[in-house]
Amino acid sequence: MKPESLMMSYGYKPHLSEGAIKCPIFQTSTFVFKSAEEGKSFFEVAYGLREQKVGEELGLIYSRINNPDLEILENRLTLWDEAEEAAVFESGMAAISTVLLEFLKPGDLVLTSNPLYGGTDHFISKILPNFGIHVASFKVGQSKEEVIKIVEETGFAKNLKLIFIETPANPTNDLIDIKDTKEVAKYFSTPDNEIVLAVDNTYMGPLWQHPLKLGADLVLYSATKYIGGHSDVIAGACLGSNRLMKRVKGLRTFLGNMASPNTGWLLMRSLETLKVRMDAQAINANKVAEFLNQHPAIEKVYFLGNLTPKDGHIYETKMSQCLSNGAMISFDIKGLEEDSFKVLNKLKLIKLAVSLGSTESLAEHPATMTHADVDLELRKELGISEKMIRLSVGVENYEDIIYDLNQALSVIV
Numbered sequence: 001m002k003p004e005s006l007m008m009s010y011g012y013k014p015h016l017s018e019g020a021i022k023c024p025i026f027q028t029s030t031f032v033f034k035s036a037e038e039g040k041s042f043f044e045v046a047y048g049l050r051e052q053k054v055g056e057e058l059g060l061i062y063s064r065i066n067n068p069d070l071e072i073l074e075n076r077l078t079l080w081d082e083a084e085e086a087a088v089f090e091s092g093m094a095a096i097s098t099v100l101l102e103f104l105k106p107g108d109l110v111l112t113s114n115p116l117y118g119g120t121d122h123f124i125s126k127i128l129p130n131f132g133i134h135v136a137s138f139k140v141g142q143s144k145e146e147v148i149k150i151v152e153e154t155g156f157a158k159n160l161k162l163i164f165i166e167t168p169a170n171p172t173n174d175l176i177d178i179k180d181t182k183e184v185a186k187y188f189s190t191p192d193n194e195i196v197l198a199v200d201n202t203y204m205g206p207l208w209q210h211p212l213k214l215g216a217d218l219v220l221y222s223a224t225k226y227i228g229g230h231s232d233v234i235a236g237a238c239l240g241s242n243r244l245m246k247r248v249k250g251l252r253t254f255l256g257n258m259a260s261p262n263t264g265w266l267l268m269r270s271l272e273t274l275k276v277r278m279d280a281q282a283i284n285a286n287k288v289a290e291f292l293n294q295h296p297a298i299e300k301v302y303f304l305g306n307l308t309p310k311d312g313h314i315y316e317t318k319m320s321q322c323l324s325n326g327a328m329i330s331f332d333i334k335g336l337e338e339d340s341f342k343v344l345n346k347l348k349l350i351k352l353a354v355s356l357g358s359t360e361s362l363a364e365h366p367a368t369m370t371h372a373d374v375d376l377e378l379r380k381e382l383g384i385s386e387k388m389i390r391l392s393v394g395v396e397n398y399e400d401i402i403y404d405l406n407q408a409l410s411v412i413v
């Protein structure tokens with residue numbers, strides 16, 4: 001069956017919870033063992049002291065290690081990306097920082113795409129160097145050969161351990177070819193140094209892009225965005241093979257940054273409507289982009305749906321890896337920062353807030369808000385100017401979203 005058909009029931013047995021149709025919140029720190037022998041056996045598996053027997057599941061021990069709300073949620077999350085295993089965290093940054101710390105050690109090199117989400121960029125460029133980790137990065141539009149050259153020029157090519165990319169890039173919707181990036185990972189991999197490719201898939205959510213199928217080793221989400229989808233929870237997730245996820249979950253146990261049972265429960269509630277929400281958002285985004293494309297106060301619209309064969313490799317990348325145009329649109333108005341602010345201040349239905357992927361439409365000003373921390377020169381290079389407004393399209397009626405944008409844009413025409 002399709003994932004959307006299984007989101008209400010997969011992995012949950014009502015008879016274990018008094019017949020409750022919904023999985024209760026297992027608000028408990030610890031679990032009672034039936035016997036000392038059972039406790040011993042559970043710990044042997046949890047700490048890898050012996051091989052798991054065929055069909056043997058990890059017994060419930062302690063909510064930092066496992067909890068039914070997290071385990072059922074993780075099982076449901078694997079369905080969308082067809083991953084072997086998932087781990088949920090108390091934030092997207094917790095998932096990302098855990099992966100970076102697990103796969104990098106002093107002396108190693110990490111290669112990243114640019115731009116990256118501000119928090120990720122800060123962790124990689126400001127915190128990892130404190131641990132003696134070297135950082136190299138490439139920009140959207142650079143070829144495989146150019147990226148290989150960047151790595152070689154660092155002088156640390158032999159120490160490359162992890163490639164971390166984000167596509168589509170926030171806020172410009174620029175695309176990075178996941179398959180090409182995997183080729184770069186393969187180019188530098190040796191039998192005793194396997195380079196891991198991790199992809200932050202937050203911008204496309206679990207529906208519209210499946211990095212694991214395109215060669216990525218790990219896929220990461222800020223579950224705060226489409227997965228949570230109601231602007232009422234901060235959470236994160238990481239998915240991949242059993243082998244790699246064992247390492248990710250191992251470090252999560254000792255960093256203690258797993259999601260709480262309540263967060264797990266909220267995300268299970270959200271997953272039930274993930275597909276209908278994202279479908280509605282994508283339909284709305286196409287309509288909103290159509291409106292913005294012909295508006296006289298707008299100079300440029302950054303939307304995956306606007307790409308054509310004339311865009312060459314970027315268009316081919318979209319066709320081979322994105323299953324939708326998404327619901328994120330940025331646009332440049334004709335004017336200055338004060339004009340962008342006038343438009344933002346005039347919006348009524350669309351809320352002036354950062355974050356994305358939620359049921360309500362949100363608008364913000366990347367240059368002074370989400371990307372304020374990005375170096376001015378780099379910001380210019382990436383096209384994040386004072387004229388740019390970023391829009392996350394929600395599930396409202398698209399005519400109302402367009403009406404709101406039209407009345408707000410009228411202040412500058």
Ligand SMILES: *Cc1c(COP(=O)(O)O)cnc(C)c1O
Pocket residue numbers: 091092093094117119120166170200202203221222223224225234235236
């Ligand atoms: C929001 C976001 C994050 C960080 O997630 P949090 O849940 O806020 O910690 C990481 N990557 C991308 C692309 C994001 O949009």
